[in-house]
Amino acid sequence: MPELPEIETIARTLAPEVESRLIQAVDVFDASAVEPGVDAFRELVLGRRIARVARRGKLLLLHLQAAGGKDGGTVAVHLRMTGRVLAISTGQEPKRPRVVLTLSAYSSDEGPVRLVFSDVRRFGRMHAFAPGDINHWHFYQNLGPEPLTMTVQDFRACLAPGGRPSRARIKALLLDQGVIAGIGNIYADEALFRAGIRPDAVAATLGPGCRAVLFAAIQAVLIQAIAENGSSIRDYRDAQGNAGAFQNFFQAYGRGGQGCLTCGTIMQSLRVAGRTSTFCPRCQTP
DNA sequence: ACGGATTCCTGATGGC
């Protein structure tokens, strides 16, 4: 459930805590949390500096610097459903950590900071890459465009991969990271509600006007969610441990059986692309 | 070839 707005919020709250710090220790408490294996991960990360924190789709990226200011590769963190990345200072104890990176102090009157990756359901991963190697990672290389920087023309093209309009259902395309990067179940449902399009509408049947409306809805919902620091259903927290507030603005996600906020009709739920999808049968059309 | 279904995980939840 950490999707684009949540990862963006984590990146923004993590950056001032960890950027320019040196990784002085690497502790892996759960071997399945790191790629490509515990020893290789430590080798790729230990002694590097965190030069810059960034985001691509739902990936949190730590760009590293090696001695002499040379490119030190990249760590890509995928939180999947319940992953968290927290920056904690000395004295605080991380709960159920899978990986802990101990970072240098900025000055002598300040203690070290730890970057903690935890994840109760253990679906998330930290992938370490040597310089340039992330570009050979299949998942990364096939990521679709960023919804907040693409144009409406790009978006129309997304829905017609290879020039042929897709016969897939629109929600399946929105959730496909190779089509457009960063959207998950929450923001797909919210954007489709705002655009008045049913999640099971066949993409090829949506006209140009309809696609433009959907694109505007996607951007609007992502921008508002970032402004609210993401959505905290249960697990999501930013790098300082704070919850987001966008869950208070949900109009579709998780509202099955409740009245539509626009027309009062009972919201229905449907399984599309293996996900629970909630929509208003009156406001949203095929 | 393409799209849908299954699998991996654990904690919260609801019914009996």
Next chain:
DNA sequence: TGCCATCAGGAATCCG
């Protein structure tokens, strides 16, 4: 009160 089935879902993998 306690137990058990069910549900949550991102993406790799399997299947039709």
